[in-house]
Structures are given as C-alpha cells and as structure tokens.
Amino acid sequence: MRANFFAELFKPQQTPADSYEPDRTVAPACLPASYDELHATAVAGVEAALGSGEVAVEVDFPPVSSANARGDGSAKSEQIVHRANAAFVERLCESLGAARRVVVVGCTGGALSALGDSAVSLRAAAGQAAGCDVVVCVAPFAEEQWDAVVALGTGRPTAVVVVNGLLSNGRLPHAYYYKPLTAFSVQTGGVVRRYPGPYECYDVRSPRAPIDLEVSLATQGNRALPDTKDAQMRLQSTFGKDGAS
Numbered sequence: 001m002r003a004n005f006f007a008e009l010f011k012p013q014q015t016p017a018d019s020y021e022p023d024r025t026v027a028p029a030c031l032p033a034s035y036d037e038l039h040a041t042a043v044a045g046v047e048a049a050l051g052s053g054e055v056a057v058e059v060d061f062p063p064v065s066s067a068n069a070r071g072d073g074s075a076k077s078e079q080i081v082h083r084a085n086a087a088f089v090e091r092l093c094e095s096l097g098a099a100r101r102v103v104v105v106g107c108t109g110g111a112l113s114a115l116g117d118s119a120v121s122l123r124a125a126a127g128q129a130a131g132c133d134v135v136v137c138v139a140p141f142a143e144e145q146w147d148a149v150v151a152l153g154t155g156r157p158t159a160v161v162v163v164n165g166l167l168s169n170g171r172l173p174h175a176y177y178y179k180p181l182t183a184f185s186v187q188t189g190g191v192v193r194r195y196p197g198p199y200e201c202y203d204v205r206s207p208r209a210p211i212d213l214e215v216s217l218a219t220q221g222n223r224a225l226p227d228t229k230d231a232q233m234r235l236q237s238t239f240g241k242d243g244a245s
Contacts, residue, residue: 017224022198029194031207042176057175082114100133141166170223188235201231
C-alpha cells in the first residue's frame with residue numbers, strides 16, 4: 001500500500017508531449033504574412049484537430065503584433081488584446097458553427113465584455129456545455145480556471161477549444177501555435193504548428209518553407225510547449241552573419 005502511494009505521488013504527469021505524433025507529410029504551416037492569414041490557418045488547424053477526434057485543444061498566438069500590447073499591463077492594452085481575441089473567435093465560430101452547436105466562454109470580465117452578449121461566463125459554462133458540440137474558452141489564466149475549462153469536456157461529447165490561454169498554456173495539444181522570434185530589434189522568424197503537422201521553424205526571409213531544424217517539446221508539470229531555444233539561436237546566428245535585410 002505504502003509503495004503504491006509513493007508510486008502514484010511521484011508518477012510523471014501526462015502532458016501533450018505524450019501523444020505528440022505529428023504528420024510530417026502535410027503541407028507546411030508557413031510563417032503568417034498577416035493576421036488574416038494567421039486566423040485562417042488557425043481555424044484550419046482547429047477544424048483538422050476536431051475532425052480527427054481530438055476532444056480538447058489550444059490555439060496559442062500573439063493576439064496583436066505588438067508584444068507590449070499583451071504584456072505592459074495597461075487597461076488600454078488589455079482591451080486591445082480582448083478585442084483581437086474576439087475577432088479571431090468570431091471567425092472561428094463562423095467555421096465551427098456551420099455544422100456544430102458552439103458556446104463561447106469568456107474566462108475574464110474583459111474577455112466576456114469583448115465577446116459580446118452571446119458569450120457566457122466560465123461560471124455559467126457548465127450548464128451550457130451539456131447541450132453543445134464545441135466550447136470555445138477565451139483566455140483562461142489561473143490554474144483553477146484551466147481545471148474548470150478542461151472539465152467542460154469531461155464525461156460528455158463536447159470538444160473544448162482554448163484560445164490564447166495564459167500561465168498554464170500548453171496543457172492541451174496545439175491545434176495552432178505561433179511564436180515570433182526576434183533578434184537585433186527585428187523579427188527573424190518564428191515557430192509555427194498547424195495540426196496535424198509538426199512544430200516548424202521559419203526564417204522571415206523565407207516564410208513559406210521551414211528550415212531544417214527539429215523543434216521538440218519541453219515539459220513542465222502537466223504542460224508541454226515547444227523548446228524554441230535552438231530556433232532562436234539558429235536564426236540569430238544567420239541574421240548576425242548575413243544581416244537583417
């Protein structure tokens with residue numbers, strides 16, 4: 001009994017890395033040239049993930065192009081981010097809603113306000129999820145919010161899509177992921193994934209073809225995120241050698 005207790009206590013937590021088996025034959029995700037292209041690719045990733053039977057996935061990308069707008073903490077910047085997330089969710093729901101019943105959940109007051117009257121709070125979501133096919137949850141951040149979001153799809157035939165969650169992002173497989181990489185005060189490229197493909201590194205000077213570099217997943221607790229250090233160093237060394245023109 002005691003041995004079993006400690007075995008369970010120290011058993012590694014499951015993460016998305018445990019089931020990460022990308023299809024390397026699919027077309028490249030490409031570095032997005034605009035937010036219109038980014039949104040379209042992210043929607044395609046969600047559709048592919050749900051179509052293949054995934055029941056809970058994340059979409060993770062900078063909602064706006066300015067890094068400061070997401071991270072400076074000002075009320076104005078937060079409103080910009082909430083509106084940007086709402087614009088993506090509207091496009092996502094246009095696609096998902098063609099064949100599915102969708103409920104949109106705002107996990108914060110700001111997200112809920114930007115999403116409009118059709119969205120519901122996380123507190124009210126459990127009652128709504130029972131009668132829908134997909135729950136789209138926007139910007140959960142606290143651990144208890146993530147737990148509540150994941151629970152929405154537990155024990156019922158309801159898929160969960162998390163849009164730009166914070167702090168505990170990486171708890172679910174990525175239907176779409178985009179992280180811009182910078183050096184010398186310019187964007188050098190980025191790491192992108194569109195389900196079911198792999199995480200790929202792109203040079204901004206050749207945005208349609210990934211460079212030959214394996215991007216692995218790094219785990220921390222129950223989270224798994226792409227390890228972008230090698231991609232950052234490869235792009236930085238290339239730009240340092242060739243110039244950022």
